[in-house]
Amino acid sequence: MKPIDRAGAPFTVLVVCTANQCRSPMAEILLRDAVRARGLDWVITSAGTRAVDGEPMHPKARAVLVERGHDPSGWTSTALTPKLIEHADLVLTAESLHRSEVVTLAPAALTRSFLMLQFARLAGHVPPLSDARGPKAGPLLLDAVLDARAHVQPVPPGSEDVDDPIGRRMRAYRVCADVLQAAVEALLQPLRGEG
Numbered sequence: 001m002k003p004i005d006r007a008g009a010p011f012t013v014l015v016v017c018t019a020n021q022c023r024s025p026m027a028e029i030l031l032r033d034a035v036r037a038r039g040l041d042w043v044i045t046s047a048g049t050r051a052v053d054g055e056p057m058h059p060k061a062r063a064v065l066v067e068r069g070h071d072p073s074g075w076t077s078t079a080l081t082p083k084l085i086e087h088a089d090l091v092l093t094a095e096s097l098h099r100s101e102v103v104t105l106a107p108a109a110l111t112r113s114f115l116m117l118q119f120a121r122l123a124g125h126v127p128p129l130s131d132a133r134g135p136k137a138g139p140l141l142l143d144a145v146l147d148a149r150a151h152v153q154p155v156p157p158g159s160e161d162v163d164d165p166i167g168r169r170m171r172a173y174r175v176c177a178d179v180l181q182a183a184v185e186a187l188l189q190p191l192r193g194e195g
Helices: 023-037 059-067 082-086 096-105 107-112 116-123 134-151 170-192
Strands: 012-017 043-048 090-093 113-115
Touching (some): 116 134
Parallel strands (some): 012 043
């Protein structure tokens, strides 16, 4: 399968959860800061399958990001739409239910939609991508993960869902951020290689 070619536009990643107030905004900001640190010109956005546009991030999710040195200022929620999905090169979801909703809204996104933890696990089977620099990095990573998906054993349904911390204590938000941070590091790991 060939990498997506959008005529030189930045590689765009859309992260999806339910209300777009906890998991997906934390993942968006963690991934955004990680790709910036690597000098990648990616656009990272997030949305929710049941989100209302313009809502603030959950205060506990925001606090966890701030205590880890990230800046979530100015962030507001976005409702998931087919157009958002169609403009994304890669869609990462918090749960399998979210992925199902993504591909229902935009069936053409099937091959570029993954659970976030699934993408991270599959990236662990990708060797270092020594030629994945600049604008080629995102498409080459996606292509390599698609290849890995065809060869790596699947895991039980639900085992790669990110637990929703909503309504729980601060510790649940910190655990969620730990899971998301580990996923971000794993999914970008193939881009660190100099080969």
